[in-house]
Amino acid sequence: MNQKVLEELVKKNKQYCCKGKNADYIPALAKINPNQLGITLYNIKTNETLSVGDSSVRFAIESISKVPALLLAIEDNGLSNVLKHINTEATGFAFNSPLNMEINHAKHPLNPFVNIGAIETTSLIKGNSSDECYRRLLTFIKEICHDNTISLNEEIYQSESKTGDINRSLAYYLKGNNMLSKDVEGVLEVYFKQCSLNVTTQNIAMMASVLANKGMKPWDNKRLISEESATLVKSVMTTAGLYDESGEFSAHVGIPGKSGVGGGLMGVAPNQFGLGIFSPPLDSSGNSLAGIKLLKDVVDELHLNIFD
Numbered sequence: 001m002n003q004k005v006l007e008e009l010v011k012k013n014k015q016y017c018c019k020g021k022n023a024d025y026i027p028a029l030a031k032i033n034p035n036q037l038g039i040t041l042y043n044i045k046t047n048e049t050l051s052v053g054d055s056s057v058r059f060a061i062e063s064i065s066k067v068p069a070l071l072l073a074i075e076d077n078g079l080s081n082v083l084k085h086i087n088t089e090a091t092g093f094a095f096n097s098p099l100n101m102e103i104n105h106a107k108h109p110l111n112p113f114v115n116i117g118a119i120e121t122t123s124l125i126k127g128n129s130s131d132e133c134y135r136r137l138l139t140f141i142k143e144i145c146h147d148n149t150i151s152l153n154e155e156i157y158q159s160e161s162k163t164g165d166i167n168r169s170l171a172y173y174l175k176g177n178n179m180l181s182k183d184v185e186g187v188l189e190v191y192f193k194q195c196s197l198n199v200t201t202q203n204i205a206m207m208a209s210v211l212a213n214k215g216m217k218p219w220d221n222k223r224l225i226s227e228e229s230a231t232l233v234k235s236v237m238t239t240a241g242l243y244d245e246s247g248e249f250s251a252h253v254g255i256p257g258k259s260g261v262g263g264g265l266m267g268v269a270p271n272q273f274g275l276g277i278f279s280p281p282l283d284s285s286g287n288s289l290a291g292i293k294l295l296k297d298v299v300d301e302l303h304l305n306i307f308d
């Protein structure tokens with residue numbers, strides 16, 4: 001694919017920005033300009049980057065941070081220990097639903113990519129204080145995104161924290177059922193901060209390229225995560241990366257994906273590309289509406305569907 005083809009696809013899909021709605025349960029996200037669409041493709045074979053549209057705009061990573069948090073928790077504890085705390089079942093429920101825990105009287109959160117499982121995941125990151133856990137996660141995110149300038153969006157963090165009572169209820173549920181070993185407010189501080197990091201589509205494409213490249217950073221060929229954890233994470237992204245829209249996404253787009261309510265969307269084309277997309281207006285499941293349409297067009301154009 002060349003620049004011109006990608007520009008055409010962005011132009012074609014820009015019309016969908018007005019069909020979705022910015023997240024507003026985090027008030028700071030409601031204020032973001034909705035008329036934005038950007039994409040970055042990172043080719044892991046040639047190390048070339050292709051970017052079009054609003055690809056250097058910084059936006060809140062939100063739930064895409066659940067991927068690096070899980071990867072770091074696995075690096076810290078080993079995969080089998082993490083899986084003693086969190087299952088990998090696709091839940092089919094909204095990302096913040098308490099049903100992600102309660103169904104089947106589960107003894108663990110059902111999935112690391114819905115909020116209750118993500119809070120549990122964050123609690124598994126090692127550190128002597130919540131600040132140290134956050135710093136370690138930030139360092140890891142800078143490394144996997146190949147960008148040392150990634151930092152906290154203070155306004156979004158304050159907004160998340162002030163309005164985060166559903167997440168608080170999920171964390172207290174975990175604590176009350178002896179599933180959270182750390183203090184609730186400390187874990188939530190790390191979780192709200194990880195969601196409030198400012199990233200670009202370039203950053204997301206780089207992170208996706210490490211997963212596409214079986215855990216090796218394609219830009220320097222050094223291993224960052226184990227192949228085993230890259231494989232596991234891609235699989236969970238395929239079944240649960242887009243919450244209650246994951247089945248539709250897999251059926252119609254056909255690559256591992258992970259979304260965030262800031263409008264970000266990560267796509268992984270194994271052994272080929274890392275993809276990062278940004279467009280703030282969301283569909284009813286909380287996923288970037290124009291972002292999914294654009295990703296589908298790119299996947300079709302490049303024949304990346306893993307089920308083909």
Ligand SMILES: NC(=O)CC[C@H](N)C(=O)O
Binds near residue numbers: 063096286
């Ligand atoms: N789906 C999302 O991106 C949700 C992340 C957001 N910070 C929340 O916890 O509600």
